[in-house]
Amino acid sequence: MQELTKQMQRDIVLIDELLSENSEKGYIEFKHNNEKSEMIGKLCSALSNTARIEEKDFAYVIWGIEDGTKKVIGTTFNPDNKTQGNQVFIMWLSQMLTPRITFTFRKVKHPKGNLVLLEIPATHTTPVEFNRIAYVRIGSATPRLSDYPEHYQKLINSLRSFNWEKAIAKSFIISDEVLKLIDYPSYFKLTNQNLPTNKKGILEKLSADNLITKDVGGHWNITNLGAILFAENLDNFDTGLSRKGIRFVAYDGDNRAAIVKQRIDGKRGYANAFSGVVAYINNLLPINERIGSTQRSPQLIFPEIAIRETIANALIHQDMTISGTGPLIELFNTRLEVTNPGKSLVQTDRMIDLPPRSRNESLASLMRRMGMCEEQGTGLDKVILSIEMNQLPPPKFQEMSDSMRVILFAPRSFADMTVSERTRACYQHSIMKYLDGKKMKNSTLCERFGIDKKNAAQASIVIKKALDNKIIKPADPEHPRGGYEPIWA
Numbered sequence: 001m002q003e004l005t006k007q008m009q010r011d012i013v014l015i016d017e018l019l020s021e022n023s024e025k026g027y028i029e030f031k032h033n034n035e036k037s038e039m040i041g042k043l044c045s046a047l048s049n050t051a052r053i054e055e056k057d058f059a060y061v062i063w064g065i066e067d068g069t070k071k072v073i074g075t076t077f078n079p080d081n082k083t084q085g086n087q088v089f090i091m092w093l094s095q096m097l098t099p100r101i102t103f104t105f106r107k108v109k110h111p112k113g114n115l116v117l118l119e120i121p122a123t124h125t126t127p128v129e130f131n132r133i134a135y136v137r138i139g140s141a142t143p144r145l146s147d148y149p150e151h152y153q154k155l156i157n158s159l160r161s162f163n164w165e166k167a168i169a170k171s172f173i174i175s176d177e178v179l180k181l182i183d184y185p186s187y188f189k190l191t192n193q194n195l196p197t198n199k200k201g202i203l204e205k206l207s208a209d210n211l212i213t214k215d216v217g218g219h220w221n222i223t224n225l226g227a228i229l230f231a232e233n234l235d236n237f238d239t240g241l242s243r244k245g246i247r248f249v250a251y252d253g254d255n256r257a258a259i260v261k262q263r264i265d266g267k268r269g270y271a272n273a274f275s276g277v278v279a280y281i282n283n284l285l286p287i288n289e290r291i292g293s294t295q296r297s298p299q300l301i302f303p304e305i306a307i308r309e310t311i312a313n314a315l316i317h318q319d320m321t322i323s324g325t326g327p328l329i330e331l332f333n334t335r336l337e338v339t340n341p342g343k344s345l346v347q348t349d350r351m352i353d354l355p356p357r358s359r360n361e362s363l364a365s366l367m368r369r370m371g372m373c374e375e376q377g378t379g380l381d382k383v384i385l386s387i388e389m390n391q392l393p394p395p396k397f398q399e400m401s402d403s404m405r406v407i408l409f410a411p412r413s414f415a416d417m418t419v420s421e422r423t424r425a426c427y428q429h430s431i432m433k434y435l436d437g438k439k440m441k442n443s444t445l446c447e448r449f450g451i452d453k454k455n456a457a458q459a460s461i462v463i464k465k466a467l468d469n470k471i472i473k474p475a476d477p478e479h480p481r482g483g484y485e486p487i488w489a
Contacts, residue, residue, distance in 0.1 A: 010172035011108045011117055013217035015062060019070050026137040027051040027059035027122075030067045035077045037084045041096050044120055044128065046135035046142045048101055051122035052158045053136075053151065057168055058122060064115035074113030079105040098129045124162045124321065127155055164320040165225035165362040166210060169237045172219045175199055178212055181222060183230045186271050187211070190370040210362060224320070225362050231269040244326035246273045246315070250284060254332045262331075270315055270363075274372050278308050281331060301410045302336055303386035306395075310383060310406050312373035314340035316364040317356070322402060339405040348397040349471075350488070352380050352431045381435065384428055391450040393417055394425035414449040414458065419465065425449070426466040430486050439475045439483025 047059030064075035082089035108115040127134040134145040211226030234242045245266035251258040314327045319342025330337045345357035393409035430440040445459040466472045476482040
C-alpha cells in the first residue's frame with residue numbers, strides 16, 4: 001500500500017511538471033475521454049519511437065486534460081474495463097505492438113480531478129510498430145515513420161547510442177532511500193575518493209558517475225549502472241535486475257547431472273560480489289603441481305588472473321537487455337565454465353587479438369577504475385599468458401544461440417590433451433607471439449606444452465595439423481624455419 005501511495009505521489013508531481021512544459025513535446029499527449037483503440041495503439045508506437053529520438057526514457061498520454069488549455073477536467077476513461085472485440089483491451093494492445101513494450105496504465109487521483117496516465121517506455125531495440133506499422137509524432141500528427149526518412153534515421157542513430165546503463169532502475173526516491181539502497185561507502189573506497197562529510201556531497205559524487213539522476217519533485221532515480229554495481233540487494237529492484245546477479249554453482253563431478261556441492265545466487269551489486277566470488281572460488285580449488293618440463297611448484301588448478309579476467313569479461317560484455325538471465329559461473333571437477341547472456345561482438349577466433357567491443361562502456365570503465373579488471377584490450381591476453389605459463393589446456397571460447405561461454409580446463413599433460421586442444425593451443429600461442437612482435441617456432445611451442453627438446457617432433461606434428469586446418473601459416477613462405485603466425489596476419 002505504501003508503494004502504491006508513493007507511486008501515486010510521483011504520478012501527481014510528474015503530471016504537474018508535464019503540464020508546466022511551455023512548448024509542445026513530441027513524447028507527451030493530452031486527451032479528455034478519447035479512448036479509441038486504434039488511436040491508442042498508434043500513439044504507443046509513435047510516442048515510444050519519438051521518446052527515443054528525443055532521448056527520453058518514457059513517453060506519456062494523460063486522459064482528463066483539456067488539450068488546448070492543459071486544464072485538468074477529469075475523465076471517464078477506464079482502461080481496466082475496456083475491451084477490444086472479445087479481448088481485454090490491455091492484452092490486445094500488448095499483442096498488437098512489436099516489439100513488446102512494458103507500457104502501464106495508472107489511475108491518478110489528482111487534486112483537481114481523476115486522471116489516467118499511460119506510461120510508455122522508449123524503444124531500445126527497433127522501431128515500435130502497431131499492427132506491423134511504425135509511427136512517429138510530428139507536431140500533433142501521428143504519421144507513418146516510413147513517410148519521414150529523416151526521423152527514421154534519427155531514430156536509428158538514437159538506437160545505436162542507447163545506453164542500458166543510463167536507464168532507470170528505481171525512480172522517485174528520497175536521498176535517504178538512495179543511501180539505503182546503494183552501497184555508497186564501497187563506491188568511495190573502490191574509486192579511491194574521500195567520503196564527503198555530508199549527504200549533498202555524497203549525492204553529487206554518485207550523480208557525477210551516473211549512478212543516480214535527478215527525478216521530478218526533488219527526488220532521485222537510481223540508474224541501472226548504479227544498481228548493478230552497488231546495490232545492497234538486487235532484489236530491491238525489479239526482476240529484470242535481480243536476475244542479473246552473479247550466480248555460482250559447484251558440482252561434484254564433470255557434468256550438470258552431478259550433485260551440487262555449492263550454490264550462490266548473488267544478490268549484491270558487482271562491485272562487492274566480484275571480489276567475493278573470485279576469492280570463494282579460489283578457496284574451493286585444490287592445489288596442484290605445475291605439469292611440464294619446468295620446475296614444479298604448488299599452485300591453484302586455475303590461475304587466479306585467468307579466473308578474474310574471465311569473470312570480469314562476462315560481466316562487462318553481457319547483453320543486459322536479455323531478460324531473465326545473468327552471468328553464470330559453474331565449477332566442475334576438471335573445468336570452470338563462465339557464461340554470459342548475449343553473443344560475442346567479436347569473432348570467437350579473434351577475441352584474443354582484436355580490440356574488445358563492450359556493450360556496457362560505463363560499466364567497463366568504472367570496473368577498470370576500481371581495479372576489478374585489466375585495462376581495455378589486455379584482459380584476455382593475461383588469461384592466455386597465464387594459461388601458457390602454467391602449461392594448461394587452452395581455454396575454449398564457445399558461442400551459443402544467445403550466450404557466450406568461456407571454459408578453463410584443469411591441468412593435463414600434453415599426452416592427455418586431445419588433438420583439437422593441441423591445435424587450438426598452437427593457434428592461441430601463435431597469436432600471443434604475434435602480439436609480442438615475434439614468431440611461433442617449434443621450440444616456443446615445446447616450451448608452451450612442456451615438451452622435452454628431444455621430443456620436439458611432437459610439436460612439429462601439432463604445427464602440421466594447424467597448417468592443414470589453415471589457422472596458422474609460415475611467416476615467410478620462402479623460409480619455413482622462420483616461424484609461424486596466425487592465418488589472418
